[in-house]
Amino acid sequence: MNAGLLADFSRITPALNVITDHERLRPFETDAFISHRAVPMCAILPEDETQVAAILASCSARGVPVVTRGAGTGISGGAIPSEDGVLLVLTRMNHIGKVDHQARTATVGPGVRNLAVSDAAAAHNLFYAPDPSSQLICSIGGNVAENSGGVHCLKYGLTTHNVLQVRLVLSGGESMTLGSRALDAAGYDLMAVVTGSEGMLGLVTEVVVKLTPVPEHVETLLAAFPSVTDAANAVGRIIGAGVVPAALEMMDKMVIEACEKFMSAGFPLDAEALLLIELDGVREEVADQLVRVEQVLNDCHAQEIRRAKSDAEREKLWKARKGAFAALATIRPDYYTIDGTIPRRCLPDVLARYTQLAEEYRMLVANVFHAGDGNLHPCIFYDATVPGEMERSEELGGKMLEICVEVGGTITGEHGVGVEKLRQMCVQFREAELATFHAIKAAFDPAGILNPGKGVPSLKRCAEWGGMHVREGKMPRADIPRF
Amino acid sequence: MENLIQSLTERVKQAASNNTPLAIHGGNSKSFYGGAIRGDALDLRAYTGIIDYEPKELVLTVRAGTPLQEIETALEAAGQMLPFEPPYYADTATIGGTVATGLSGPRRPYTGAVRDFVLGTRIINGKGEDLSFGGRVIKNVAGYDVSRLMTGAMGTLGVLLDISFKVLPKPTDEITLRFEMDEATAIQRFNEWAGKPLPISATSWHQGVAMVRLSGAAAGVKAAREKLGGEAVADAQAFWRDLRDHRAPFFEDAEPLRRLSVPSTTSPLSLDLPQWIEWGGALRWVKGAADVKVLREKIASVGGHATLFRHGDKSVGVFHPLAPVLAKIHVNLKAAFDPDNILNPGRMDNFS
Numbered sequence: 159m160n161a162g163l164l165a166d167f168s169r170i171t172p173a174l175n176v177i178t179d180h181e182r183l184r185p186f187e188t189d190a191f192i193s194h195r196a197v198p199m200c201a202i203l204p205e206d207e208t209q210v211a212a213i214l215a216s217c218s219a220r221g222v223p224v225v226t227r228g229a230g231t232g233i234s235g236g237a238i239p240s241e242d243g244v245l246l247v248l249t250r251m252n253h254i255g256k257v258d259h260q261a262r263t264a265t266v267g268p269g270v271r272n273l274a275v276s277d278a279a280a281a282h283n284l285f286y287a288p289d290p291s292s293q294l295i296c297s298i299g300g301n302v303a304e305n306s307g308g309v310h311c312l313k314y315g316l317t318t319h320n321v322l323q324v325r326l327v328l329s330g331g332e333s334m335t336l337g338s339r340a341l342d343a344a345g346y347d348l349m350a351v352v353t354g355s356e357g358m359l360g361l362v363t364e365v366v367v368k369l370t371p372v373p374e375h376v377e378t379l380l381a382a383f384p385s386v387t388d389a390a391n392a393v394g395r396i397i398g399a400g401v402v403p404a405a406l407e408m409m410d411k412m413v414i415e416a417c418e419k420f421m422s423a424g425f426p427l428d429a430e431a432l433l434l435i436e437l438d439g440v441r442e443e444v445a446d447q448l449v450r451v452e453q454v455l456n457d458c459h460a461q462e463i464r465r466a467k468s469d470a471e472r473e474k475l476w477k478a479r480k481g482a483f484a485a486l487a488t489i490r491p492d493y494y495t496i497d498g499t500i501p502r503r504c505l506p507d508v509l510a511r512y513t514q515l516a517e518e519y520r521m522l523v524a525n526v527f528h529a530g531d532g533n534l535h536p537c538i539f540y541d542a543t544v545p546g547e548m549e550r551s552e553e554l555g556g557k558m559l560e561i562c563v564e565v566g567g568t569i570t571g572e573h574g575v576g577v578e579k580l581r582q583m584c585v586q587f588r589e590a591e592l593a594t595f596h597a598i599k600a601a602f603d604p605a606g607i608l609n610p611g612k613g614v615p616s617l618k619r620c621a622e623w624g625g626m627h628v629r630e631g632k633m634p635r636a637d638i639p640r641f
Numbered sequence: 642m643e644n645l646i647q648s649l650t651e652r653v654k655q656a657a658s659n660n661t662p663l664a665i666h667g668g669n670s671k672s673f674y675g676g677a678i679r680g681d682a683l684d685l686r687a688y689t690g691i692i693d694y695e696p697k698e699l700v701l702t703v704r705a706g707t708p709l710q711e712i713e714t715a716l717e718a719a720g721q722m723l724p725f726e727p728p729y730y731a732d733t734a735t736i737g738g739t740v741a742t743g744l745s746g747p748r749r750p751y752t753g754a755v756r757d758f759v760l761g762t763r764i765i766n767g768k769g770e771d772l773s774f775g776g777r778v779i780k781n782v783a784g785y786d787v788s789r790l791m792t793g794a795m796g797t798l799g800v801l802l803d804i805s806f807k808v809l810p811k812p813t814d815e816i817t818l819r820f821e822m823d824e825a826t827a828i829q830r831f832n833e834w835a836g837k838p839l840p841i842s843a844t845s846w847h848q849g850v851a852m853v854r855l856s857g858a859a860a861g862v863k864a865a866r867e868k869l870g871g872e873a874v875a876d877a878q879a880f881w882r883d884l885r886d887h888r889a890p891f892f893e894d895a896e897p898l899r900r901l902s903v904p905s906t907t908s909p910l911s912l913d914l915p916q917w918i919e920w921g922g923a924l925r926w927v928k929g930a931a932d933v934k935v936l937r938e939k940i941a942s943v944g945g946h947a948t949l950f951r952h953g954d955k956s957v958g959v960f961h962p963l964a965p966v967l968a969k970i971h972v973n974l975k976a977a978f979d980p981d982n983i984l985n986p987g988r989m990d991n992f993s
């Protein structure tokens with residue numbers, strides 16, 4: 159441990175919570191991307207922005223790398239520490255400030271859990287719309303850093319659409335306010351750049367989020383189809399009919415069976431694919447949409463349509479959907495999930511190509527994903543004890559992501575690049591574009607100490623990649639719903 | 642079109658090597674807005690046309706020089722819309738200028754701003770490099786969000802070539818309600834209503850009259866109308882269009898017009914200037930002579946920013962000055978995208 163740095167820290171405040179003991183550092187060695195790990199030189203749990211700024215100022219003066227950590231649920235390795243660096247854990251900055259129901263905003267610390275914001279707003283019949291499946295534990299700071307989505311982002315938008323203002327501390331220790339409580343701010347849209355920047359531009363120390371009125375009425379439908387193609391067609395046709403559902407999720411047969419086995423969700427086992435559709439809004443508007451959606455589902459050969467008749471039934475359906483990834487862990491010991499997005503109209507074609515590729519590689523692939531957004535999460539199963547299987551599955555995953563890029567999509571819809579998709583970044587972007595990203599980073603973090611080596615591959619190194627590995631059926635955070 | 646891109650990149654490269662500024666323009670419908678224009682004209686109007694539009698996809702990709710009218714006509718035919726209700730200010734408006742200025746219309750507080758619907762861009766930076774960011778998909782977190790950064794950057798970071806948007810179905814029914822109420826009451830009501838699940842799509846207050854537009858399926862609009870009361874307005878479409886494009890008489894004289902963007906709940910500003918309120922209280926247009934320094938301080942103190950929108954003396958700066966730490970990042974970003982400072986220099990005049 160760097161003695162000068164420790165002396166700096168003790169000067170900030172003697173009460174600063176600095177962890178240097180190896181055993182106590184172990185819990186921080188990885189996030190939910192468990193295949194990489196590193197123990198940092200030390201971890202600090204600051205209490206406020208002043209401490210954050212002082213810590214950063216001394217780290218940048220000494221050229222020490224800094225990695226920020228929220229709840230550590232990231233699945234691309236963004237919060238994995240640098241061995242020779244400091245890890246700033248923001249979980250103690252979890253103060254929920256003012257919930258302003260008139261202005262429909264809440265001011266919260268970066269360590270506040272996503273769901274806690276909606277809980278705090280519930281009394282006013284308001285909620286915070288972005289709902290990643292990890293919402294029970296993931297932090298708002300992490301959500302901003304990853305521009306997280308959720309099953310309801312088709313209608314309500316991503317984090318970038320629901321955050322008004324942040325306080326940001328740069329690597330040199332300078333603090334600033336980005337965005338505003340008004341509907342826009344002077345100058346460049348720096349909020350857009352910082353949202354989704356994976357902790358590489360600055361530390362978010364306070365967030366003002368937008369709150370949304372709880373919809374008056376909700377309808378949840380389950381539709382079963384005799385083929386994946388029929389289900390995929392229905393997705394496009396629903397949207398083509400002028401309906402933007404609050405959520406539109408799809409699962410294939412393998413997922414249906416796993417969910418059934420694991421949770422007895424009551425899914426129809428004779429179906430090849432299921433759609434889970436949620437409509438919300440003004441009661442009369444929802445009634446109107448329901449008619450149109452049912453019509454489309456019938457036209458697309460739905461073999462069964464079920465409508466949740468109570469909140470309990472709705473919850474049961476969502477629980478099964480959000481628990482799908484945990485259920486999949488019962489199929490084979492290991493799997494990893496990728497996160498490409500494609501134009502929705504390519505769904506039938508891309509899914510068919512995935513099936514073909516899976517056959518070529520002789521590997522099992524299950525699909526459960528945000529169909530309305532075209533955000534695919536194919537799960538590739540392998541057995542790490544069989545030599546070569548993991549490598550083959552990684553190769554297959556890489557090909558799947560390349561197909562996403564080929565049809566005009568992207569290598570990551572919501573999980574971020576982190577350390578996981580550095581190689582695919584080189585597939586999606588050309589050299590001058592990557593150079594632009596590096597220049598943006600330098601504009602915020604000239605010292606280059608924030609989350610070094612993540613997010614954007616260096617121009618010479620485009621060779622590293624991995625996946626969300628699940629070993630021996632033990633998945634990270636098995637206690638919470640997946641995606 | 643690839644030849645045209647080639648020649649545009651050549652022009653930018655040449656400008657960079659001769660250090661001669663370029664003034665990027667489309668239909669010049671918004672040339673009044675922003676810092677003074679200087680440099681050789683770089684006309685984007687030949688770079689026109691819809692590249693890809695599949696209504697089922699809710700995604701539209703267009704060339705920057707495409708007239709806004711052409712785009713809205715194509716969307717209309719499919720029952721869809723640009724959800725930010727872009728202001729034209731003149732019929733010649735192009736989509737490139739719409740994105741570069743980042744201006745949104747009456748629907749903005751209820752569905753989102755231009756930046757919320759921009760998914761991807763292809764640009765030429767100040768070095769003459771042809772770059773693409775984002776894409777044609779709704780969710781994309783690969784790399785920093787350069788496309789949204791381009792939105793509202795006044796062309797100072799790159800020449801916009803292609804832009805992809807998320808579009809939305811156009812509500813089938815619309816009704817506008819009129820209420821007589823004072824400013825403070827209107828601000829309060831607008832905020833209360835926005836906190837309820839009502840299909841409001843625009844709000845306005847001017848001279849003791851509040852207007853509220855409801856949009857959605859017929860039954861939903863009807864139910865909301867019953868909840869809100871007020872009196873239905875005939876020919877309301879023209880009203881909202883005139884407000885969007887500043888064709889109402891309020892906006893038509895040569896008085897300096899200021900755009901005050903403030904938190905929606907900000908109580909009446911009492912500036913003693915003629916005023917028009919939009920965006921549920923979050924946008925306040927005022928006109929007439931004012932002490933800029935005092936005005937900016939006042940607006941900053943409520944958490945907003947003041948822009949000299951049209952007419953008046955630009956020498957004191959059009960945009961609200963930035964805090965020094967923010968200005969430094971702006972200078973760094975400008976240098977990263979346009980090291981020779983040739984793209985629309987000075988058009989965004991609150992840093993450097």
Ligand SMILES: Cc1cc2nc3c(=O)[nH]c(=O)nc-3n(C[C@H](O)[C@H](O)[C@H](O)COP(=O)(O)OP(=O)(O)OC[C@H]3O[C@@H](n4cnc5c(N)ncnc54)[C@H](O)[C@@H]3O)c2cc1C
Binds near residue numbers: 236306
């Ligand atoms: C079971 C499961 C389900 C998931 N479901 C979804 C889903 O549905 N949708 C989705 O989008 N994601 C999902 N995720 C991914 C993950 O939960 C999100 O990316 C989340 O936003 C991460 O938040 P966190 O607090 O855990 O951040 P961390 O993992 O701690 O950090 C993530 C990144 O953000 C940076 N960071 C954290 N806090 C700050 C800060 N205050 N300032 C600057 N940088 C910061 C870190 O350096 C790191 O790069 C899921 C993950 C799991 C394990």
